[in-house]
Amino acid sequence: MKTNYFNSAILFRWLNYIFLALCAAATVFPFLNIIAVSFSDSRAISAGEVFLWPIEFNWDAYRNLIDDGQLIVAMKNTVLMTVVGTLLNMVFTILAAYPLSKSRLRGRSIMLQAVLFTMLFGGGMIPHFLLINSLGLVNTYWAIWLPALISVYNMFVMKSFFEGIPAELEESASIDGANEWVLLLKIIIPLSMPVIAALTLFYAVGWWNSYMNVLIYIRSTDKMSLMVKLYQMIDLVSPEMLRSGEGVTEQTLTPEGIRAAAIVFSIIPILSVYPFLQKYFVKGVLLGSVKG
């Protein structure tokens, strides 16, 4: 009886290991496939031969993208959007979270409710658009940055972290005459680096991937973000995706190859920092789940 249980447990464990390995492989396979496609010869791509390894390795698709230059401009724009946007996010999130973490603050609960309400009920896409339009912000990055200054969820994560900092630490400094600005800069922020790191990453990934707002508010092509540019490139070749591959084989470059190269180009920054930063992401999620 005992040995029987033991054997089935070992069998379960090995099946489980294999199954999970298959899940992980299935998760990353599409990325490996697209990388392989981006380096492959157009003939092999059209024939659907590329699996995990490039066939007839070449850089043509990338050379084409770099010569074209539009994606580079879009990447520069996205870097700007990400850096400024994330900075603004962090400043405003801290400015909101710090006072609201003080239970002695009069009016705190009303303010918290007012903030929470915006999470449950919001003006739709059109009223937002008309507001931005009437403020004259259309086709500027402020139309992207300003409406997204604070993520209410992230603000609550930061607030609950601040609430966990022992009050005595501030108490001694405030007896020495330091005001709240000094307390915030000298004591609270240095103690909050884990949450600041995690939220900075969440905001930054959000900006890097931001798409819908740019689509709605940015009109000039030279201000487009990477993701919108990518979508436009894809949209242009989309009829081919649904039809059979006739007519594309004579060209030296296939739309599929260029598309694959553009995709790899746009995810490299995230994939290259991911291994070093992923523990902060996980920490951030867990910080958010520990409430009150």
Added chain:
Amino acid sequence: MRHSESLHPQPAEAALAAAVPKRGLKRHIIRDKYLYLMLVPVAVYFLLFKYAPLYGEIIAFKNYRLTDGIWGSSWAGLDHFRQLFSSKEFYVVMRNTLLLNLYNLVFAFPVPIVLAILLNEVRWNGYKRVLQNLLYIPHFISWVVLGTIVIAMLSPSTGIVNTILELFGIEPIYFMASPFWWPISFVGSGIWKEAGFGTILYMAAMAGIDPTLYEAAKIDGANKLRQIWHVTLPGIRSTAAIILILQVGRIMDVGFEQVFTMKNPAVTQVAEVISTFVYTRGIENLQYSYTTALGLFQSIVALILIVSVNKLIKIMGERGLW
């Protein structure tokens, strides 16, 4: 954890409160002037970008024209709602929105739970960490990229999936152009993006389960499956409840970006959802009032839903969202 300390009165704040005579608001404002000062830009932000658009919802009841402004446009009463509810397109986008979310609830919601249970059984920590890191990756990639990869992989002529099907003698399937396959591809790609990352909260909940419960179950002769059923699942019940509320609250709202990148003219009948409809009709075709009416209807239903699900979860004995 340290967060629980915030529940207890903090000595410093108590001391400060005692130092200030309870003589009204003015003293409080003077004492905390810097805190209020910090909140000024925050308040401006919320009033301007979160509350002002609520005023803009009025145009759902008006015939809004850009030149007349919100207040200057003529009143339309409920005309836009009447037009909306009597149109066929309204039922199509409502049906698609609800169906795609329902598929997600039924097929995608349980996946991270199952994955987390399986990952939790992995005893070899290095292996577990590698698996987790790989499974989280798609969460950080935008829908534009993921949607494009999905379209490329499912392409009937050059996609790897059809190449593999061909090996088994199966005719190429036009996944993205078929009203039957499109929703399946949609839900499948959603699982690909979020299932791995979704395990984090469940894994954390499982780490919090008292190990003696497993010991007791083992002594009672429970095998692995029964341990999972009687110990692990009850341990993650409240986490699952919270995630479920959030999902039901969003049932009127299919993510714009996923649909927008994956849809194409061949599948509009099953792929057009409220957000993409509002975008094309409102932003691109300038039917502001009509689409605002739809947006307002969507927001109100979503609010009612999330409030009632939260209440229901509390009646069932779990901790709600608020």
